[in-house]
Amino acid sequence: MLWEQFLCIGLGCVALAFGIVIELAPNVVVVPGEGVVRAIAKVSGVRVGTVKAVFDITLIIIAAVLSLIFFHGLRGVGIGTVISAVLVGPIINIVNRVFTFQHRIQALALSRDGR
Template identity: 45%
Template structure:
């Protein structure tokens, strides 16, 4: 792949990571919960004096280690750059929390609106990462590795993966606070809406041939 093509794809990937971090932050600012992929690091950030983004990096790094362990010796060398992706995502989550610090929805309709906006931004970020097709996000990479290893569909494994994360976050919250913190209806809305929004972006991407931008 020519260097110009790689540069464009890396730029799209970086934009996707930034939007993913911003989207996660907006959903969290709604105070109706956080997205499933960020549920564990968010609850941990409530329990310990470590930032949301730092825990995001740590958990994402664990995803990467698990992915390498599952794939084994055939793990592509290029995908070791997922460590940088994990670092960028953690940084962008903290940046997103900083940029969205002024978002304080006062009434329930406003909270729902922030969840919807955050979910749309998150979906666009994930879609851009997929479209870049250069380096995987460790979370998605782990899901793909499990799907290939167990011979199950990616979508089914993704649902099981997200469910496991939310359940783990709830257990951590109970252990730390004696109640559920950071997980509400916004978590469910985000889980459902993000997938369908990504599908909508994919349809537009195909219909209007937007992939020309990434052509070498």
């Protein structure tokens, strides 16, 4: 049923947001996509979740344009992809604002300056 699919997408977005917060907390090497988001957020002073949302939406637009050019239709860009791109960033901002576990993870890191 459709509501079950949306529920699964929503739960997946929450789980992904928590995973990204945990991944970014120790300030060590991360996957390239999250590394770009972290670098842009650090340089610009914009919250990570906001940068993540803009970054993901930009990637979706690029994917949609390339899909239309090469396949003459949308392939690989579905409603779940769009919902995830729109929701994960704001959820990251909420997690960072409400919870404190990421500060405990940072304390476990070997170096606080990222070296």
